[in-house]
Amino acid sequence: MTFANVGTLGAVPGRRDELAAHLSRRSDVLGEAGCLLYEVGVGEDPDTVYVMELWTSAEAHQASLQLPAVRESIEQARPMLSGVFGGFRFDVVGSPLRDTP
Amino acid sequence: MTFANVGTLGAVPGRRDELAAHLSRRSDVLGEAGCLLYEVGVGEDPDTVYVMELWTSAEAHQASLQLPAVRESIEQARPMLSGVFGGFRFDVVGSPLRDTP
Numbered sequence: 001m002t003f004a005n006v007g008t009l010g011a012v013p014g015r016r017d018e019l020a021a022h023l024s025r026r027s028d029v030l031g032e033a034g035c036l037l038y039e040v041g042v043g044e045d046p047d048t049v050y051v052m053e054l055w056t057s058a059e060a061h062q063a064s065l066q067l068p069a070v071r072e073s074i075e076q077a078r079p080m081l082s083g084v085f086g087g088f089r090f091d092v093v094g095s096p097l098r099d100t101p
Numbered sequence: 102m103t104f105a106n107v108g109t110l111g112a113v114p115g116r117r118d119e120l121a122a123h124l125s126r127r128s129d130v131l132g133e134a135g136c137l138l139y140e141v142g143v144g145e146d147p148d149t150v151y152v153m154e155l156w157t158s159a160e161a162h163q164a165s166l167q168l169p170a171v172r173e174s175i176e177q178a179r180p181m182l183s184g185v186f187g188g189f190r191f192d193v194v195g196s197p198l199r200d201t202p
Contacts, residue, residue, distance in 0.1 A: 004142055004153055006107045008189065017194075024195025024202075031198055037138070038198050039155065041105055041191035050191040052105055052153055054140065088109065090142035090151040094125025097132055097139050101125075 002036065002092035003058040009049045010084030016042060019080040020049045022073070029069040034060030047082065054092070103137070103193035104159040110150045111185030117143060120181040121150045123174070130170040135161030148183065155193070 011019045023040045030038060034056035041050045055061040064070050094101045112120045124141045131139060135157035142151045156162040165171055195202045 002140070004140060004151065006151075006153060020194050023197065025197055026200055027197040035198065038196050039103070039105060039193045040195050040197075041193045043189065043191040050105065050107075050189060052107060052155075054153075088144065088151060090144040092140045092142045093121050094141050095139050096125055096128040096141075097136065099127055 001057060003055045003061055003089065004092055005051075005053040005055065005061055005087070005089045007051045007053075007085065007087030009051065010082035011047050011049055011080055012082050013047060015080040016047055016049055019077060022077055022080065023049065023051060025073075027069065027073070029067055030064065033064040033067060033070075035064065051087075058089070058091070102158060104156045104162055104190065105193055106152075106154040106156065106162055106188070106190045108152045108154075108186065108188030110152065111183035112148050112150055112181055113183050114148060116181040117148055117150055120178060123178055123181065124150065124152060126174075128170065128174070130168055131165065134165040134168060134171075136165065152188075159190070159192070 020040050020042055035053065036056060037054035039052045043050065121141050121143055136154065137157060138155035140153045
């Protein structure tokens with residue numbers, strides 16, 4: 001079942017765009033791990049980065065967090081993170097854009 | 102610039118799945134209005150439906166809310182909604198799954 005993870009990541013003041021660029025850095029590992037969509041963005045809040053992810057399953061998402069490349073990326077991001085996180089996760093049940101769930 | 106809208110919709114008790122099915126009902130109007138992605142889901146909370154949307158622009162999303170088919174759909178959903186809404190919106194700046202923003 002397609003799994004969705006949506007998150008807000010607080011950035012330390014002045015490093016939001018750097019954090020967004022870091023998260024957007026090309027990574028073939030994610031697709032191989034079952035990531036179907038991974039959009040990174042910014043909005044009105046000067047210290048928040050948004051991510052919107054779709055994965056082939058919740059298990060694929062969870063397993064990806066243990067991949068060396070992903071762990072390294074998280075370590076590199078740590079100095080840019082304020083420690084404030086938000087968001088939610090859900091199982092996709094359908095879409096008005098297609099006939100199949 | 103691709104625009105993302107992520108939302109939580111509170112359902113009146115017992116009508117969550119009905120609301121999710123309503124939001125997932127096939128609609129060609131959305132794609133024509135600039136909707137690129139529209140995923141509907143449910144999670145652990147028994148009274149919450151989640152939506153994750155991508156649009157060609159914030160303006161396309163805003164304009165879609167005035168389309169007769171969309172307004173009718175919102176009216177039909179109203180009895181299923183508890184009135185509790187959440188979420189956030191952002192401008193997409195990149196993705197690790199592709200080279201272009």
